[in-house]
Amino acid sequence: MPAHDVLIIGAGLAGQRAALAAAREGASVAIMSKVHPVRSHSVAAAGGINAAISVDDDWHSHAYDTVKGSDFLGDQDAIEIMCSEAPGEVMHLEHMGVTFHRNEKGELDLRAFGGASMKRTAYVADITGQALLHVLYEQLMKHHETVERYEEWFTTSLLQNERGECCGVIARDVRSGRMEAFTAKNVILACGGAGQVYKPTTNGLIVTGDGIAMAYRVGAPLMDMEMVQYHPTCLVETGILITEGARGEGAHLLNSEGERFMEKMAPNKMELASRDVVSRAEQIEIDEGRGVGPGGTGIYLDVTVVPRKRTLEALREIVNLGKDFAGVDITREPITIRPGQHYIMGGVKTDVDGRTPIEGLYAAGEVACVSVHGGNRLGANSLLDTLIFGRRSGEHAAARAASMAMPEIDANTPLRRDAEAIDAIIARPRDGRRVSEIKNELGELMNRYAAVFRDEQGLQTARETIARLKEESQNAWIDDQGTVFNQDVLGAIELRYMVDCAEATVVGAIERKESRGAQFRTDFPERNDEQWLKHIDITLDGDEPQVSYSPVTITQWQPEERKY
Ligand SMILES: Cc1cc2nc3c(=O)[nH]c(=O)nc-3n(C[C@H](O)[C@H](O)[C@H](O)COP(=O)(O)OP(=O)(O)OC[C@H]3O[C@@H](n4cnc5c(N)ncnc54)[C@H](O)[C@@H]3O)c2cc1C
Numbered sequence: 001m002p003a004h005d006v007l008i009i010g011a012g013l014a015g016q017r018a019a020l021a022a023a024r025e026g027a028s029v030a031i032m033s034k035v036h037p038v039r040s041h042s043v044a045a046a047g048g049i050n051a052a053i054s055v056d057d058d059w060h061s062h063a064y065d066t067v068k069g070s071d072f073l074g075d076q077d078a079i080e081i082m083c084s085e086a087p088g089e090v091m092h093l094e095h096m097g098v099t100f101h102r103n104e105k106g107e108l109d110l111r112a113f114g115g116a117s118m119k120r121t122a123y124v125a126d127i128t129g130q131a132l133l134h135v136l137y138e139q140l141m142k143h144h145e146t147v148e149r150y151e152e153w154f155t156t157s158l159l160q161n162e163r164g165e166c167c168g169v170i171a172r173d174v175r176s177g178r179m180e181a182f183t184a185k186n187v188i189l190a191c192g193g194a195g196q197v198y199k200p201t202t203n204g205l206i207v208t209g210d211g212i213a214m215a216y217r218v219g220a221p222l223m224d225m226e227m228v229q230y231h232p233t234c235l236v237e238t239g240i241l242i243t244e245g246a247r248g249e250g251a252h253l254l255n256s257e258g259e260r261f262m263e264k265m266a267p268n269k270m271e272l273a274s275r276d277v278v279s280r281a282e283q284i285e286i287d288e289g290r291g292v293g294p295g296g297t298g299i300y301l302d303v304t305v306v307p308r309k310r311t312l313e314a315l316r317e318i319v320n321l322g323k324d325f326a327g328v329d330i331t332r333e334p335i336t337i338r339p340g341q342h343y344i345m346g347g348v349k350t351d352v353d354g355r356t357p358i359e360g361l362y363a364a365g366e367v368a369c370v371s372v373h374g375g376n377r378l379g380a381n382s383l384l385d386t387l388i389f390g391r392r393s394g395e396h397a398a399a400r401a402a403s404m405a406m407p408e409i410d411a412n413t414p415l416r417r418d419a420e421a422i423d424a425i426i427a428r429p430r431d432g433r434r435v436s437e438i439k440n441e442l443g444e445l446m447n448r449y450a451a452v453f454r455d456e457q458g459l460q461t462a463r464e465t466i467a468r469l470k471e472e473s474q475n476a477w478i479d480d481q482g483t484v485f486n487q488d489v490l491g492a493i494e495l496r497y498m499v500d501c502a503e504a505t506v507v508g509a510i511e512r513k514e515s516r517g518a519q520f521r522t523d524f525p526e527r528n529d530e531q532w533l534k535h536i537d538i539t540l541d542g543d544e545p546q547v548s549y550s551p552v553t554i555t556q557w558q559p560e561e562r563k564y
Contacts, residue, residue, distance in 0.1 A: 003168075004184045005184070005186065005398065006019075007032065007168065007182055008031045009155045010031075010211065010365065011033035011190075012192055013042040013045075014367075014386035014387070015031055015033070015040070016137065018362075018390040019140060020139055021391040021398070030184075032153045033150070034152065034154040034206065035206055041204045042129045042192075043130045044241075046241065046317060047111070047113065047244050047245035047248065048123030049121065050380040051086035052087060053086075053108060056118065057118055057120055062083040062120060063080050063082075064557055065117050065378060066083060068562055069115040071517035072516075072552070072554075072560075073374030073535070074374030074552075075371050076553055077352065082384060090122050097135045097138070100122050100131075111249065111314070113378065114274055114275055114278065114378060115378040121380040125313070125317065156493060157414060157418055165360045165407070167360055167407035167409050169182050174485060174486075179418060181412075184360075185397075186361075188354065189215060189368070192211070192366045193207050193347070193367065194208065195207045195342065195344070197209060199442075199446075199447055200239025200447070202234055202342045208495075210494060210497045211348065212504075213496070216539075216540050218361070220361060221348075221357065221538065221539045221548075222504050223347070223538075225501070227344070227508075227517055228343075228344050228346075229341075229376065229377055231244070231343070232253070232337070233247070233301050234339065235325055235335075236336050236338050241340070242321065242335065245318075246301060251301055252302045253278070253301060255285045255299060259290075266563075274378060276376040276517050280453075286299065291338075299337055303315070303318075312331065345376065346505070348367055354389055360407075365386040368389065371535065374517060375517015422489055428475060429477065432477055433476055435495050438469055438476050438495060439498065442495075442502055446505070450505055454509055455523045462502075463503070463507070463510065467503075469502075470503070476492055507545045512536060514531070533552055537550050
C-alpha cells in the first residue's frame with residue numbers, strides 16, 4: 001500500500017501550493033487529482049489576484065475591504081493573515097516565473113476590482129489562473145523526486161483509524177478502474193468547490209463538492225454553507241463568466257432604459273461594489289421589468305467604453321468568449337449578462353493552518369472555510385486564499401508528519417466496500433432515473449430557490465425536493481459498464497456528493513433568518529447582528545444534518561452598516 005507523510009487530494013492552486021510547501025519542509029508528499037492537474041478548475045480563473053503591493057497601499061486596507069466585503073462574517077484573524085502575507089506570496093509567484101502584466105514603468109500593473117478601495121489586483125491579461133497553475137506545475141515536476149503525482153485518480157473516501165484520525169484515502173485509477181488504498185500521516189483536501197450543484201454555473205463539470213462531502217461524511221463540520229456567490233456578469237444562456245476585470249477596466253452595466261442603475265444601489269463604487277450588491281441590483285432591474293435580451297432576463301454589460309486597444313490587450317479571453325458563445329464583439333456592442341452561480345464561501349471548517357477538527361485532516365482552497373470570505377468573497381481574493389492557506393496547510397502537515405510514525409491501518413474492509421459500491425452502481429437496473437436527470441433537477445432547483453433572493457417557503461420546497469433526490473440518487477443508473485475511463489460511474493458518485501452539499505446549503509439558508517452578504521432573505525430583509533453575527537456549522541449525525549454555531553473572530557473592525 002503506498003504511504004506518504006502528506007497526501008493532498010486536489011491539484012488546483014491550493015493543492016499544488018500545499019505540495020510544494022510540504023516538500024520544501026522535507027516531507028514525502030503525494031498529490032492526487034481526478035483530472036490532469038492543469039485541467040483543475042483554477043485554470044479558469046481570469047481577472048487576477050489581490051495583494052497590497054502598490055507603494056500607496058497597505059495590507060490593513062486590503063483586510064478592511066475584505067472584512068466589509070464579507071458583511072462582517074469573515075474571521076478577522078484569518079483575514080489579517082491572508083492580507084499581510086499576500087504581497088510576499090505574489091512576489092514569490094513572480095520569482096517562480098509568473099509573467100504578471102507590467103505598466104510603462106516596468107512595475108507590476110494592478111487593476112481595479114469590486115469592493116476594493118484601490119487598484120490592487122495583479123493579473124496576467126484575463127488568464128491569471130492558467131498562468132499561475134502552469135508555473136506551479138513546472139515546479140511540481142522539478143520536485144518529482146519528493147512529490148509523487150497520482151494524476152487521474154479519483155478519491156472515493158477518507159480512511160480513519162479507531163481513534164477517528166484521518167490516515168489515508170481509498171481511490172480509483174480512472175484509466176484502469178483499479179481500486180487502491182493509500183496510507184498517509186496527513187491528508188489535505190484541496191478538492192475545490194461545488195458549483196455544479198447549481199445550473200447554470202460558471203464552474204466546470206468537475207467541480208462537484210467531493211472534498212466537502214467526504215469530510216462531512218467522516219464528521220468534519222461544514223461552515224457558512226448558505227453563503228453562495230452569484231457573480232454579476234455571466235452569459236444568459238450558458239452561465240459562462242465574463243470576468244469582473246471588464247468592470248475593473250471601466251465597463252458599465254445598463255438596463256433596458258439605458259440607465260447605469262448601480263447609481264441607485266452603490267453611488268460611490270457603482271459597478272465596482274461587492275458582488276452580492278451588484279448581483280442583487282441586477283436581479284431587481286430584471287424582476288421589475290427593466291431587463292434586456294430574451295424575456296428581459298438580462299442586463300447589458302457595455303465594454304465599448306473601454307478603449308479597444310486596452311480590451312484586446314487586457315481582456316482578450318472574454319473577447320473570444322463573447323464571439324464564440326454569444327456571437328457578440330464586445331469591443332463594438334454591449335453583451336447581455338445576468339447574475340450566475342460562481343463560488344461558495346462555505347466549506348470544510350478549518351483553522352488558519354488548514355486543520356479541521358478531525359486529527360490528520362486538513363483542507364485548503366475553495367473546499368475549505370477558514371473563513372476569510374464570510375458572507376461574500378471579494379473578487380480576486382480566492383486565488384490568494386488558495387495559495388496562502390494551501391501553503392500554510394502544507395507546512396503544518398509536514399511539521400506534524402515529522403513528529404509521528406506512519407499509521408498502521410487495515411484498509412481491506414473500506415477498500416472492498418468502495419469497490420463493491422462501484423460495482424453495484426455499474427450493475428444498477430435501468431428502472432430508476434438517469435444520473436444526468438437528477439443532476440439537472442438539482443441544479444435548476446438550487447438556482448430557483450437558493451439563489452440571489454431566498455425565502456422560507458422556497459427553501460423548504462428545496463429541502464423537501466433534495467430529500468427525494470437523495471433517495472433517487474441511490475438508484476440512479478448509468479450507461480457505461482466498463483472499467484477504462486468510466487466517467488459515468490464517477491458521475492454517479494459525484495451526484496451523491498452534490499446532493500450532500502446542496503442539503504447543507506439549504507439547511508444553512510433556512511437556519512439564517514436574516515440578510516447578510518450573499519444570503520438575502522426577502523422574509524428577513526435586514527442584517528441582524530444581535531442574533532446572527534455567528535457562523536452556522538453543519539455536522540452529519542447519522543444521515544441527518546445537525547446545526548450548531550461558532551463565533552465570528554473580530555480583531556480590529558467592529559461591524560458597521562455596509563455602503564458602497
Ligand atoms: C470562471 C472562473 C473565474 C475565476 N476567476 C477568478 C479570479 O480571477 N480571481 C480569483 O481570485 N478567483 C477566481 N475564481 C475562483 C477561483 O478560480 C477558485 O476558487 C480557485 O481556483 C479554486 O482553487 P482550488 O485549488 O481550491 O480548487 P480547483 O482548482 O477547483 O481544484 C480542485 C482539484 O481537486 C481535484 N479533485 C476534486 N475532487 C476529487 C476527487 N474526488 N478525487 C481526486 N481529485 C479530486 C480536481 O481534480 C482538482 O485538481 C474564478 C472561478 C471561476 C469559475
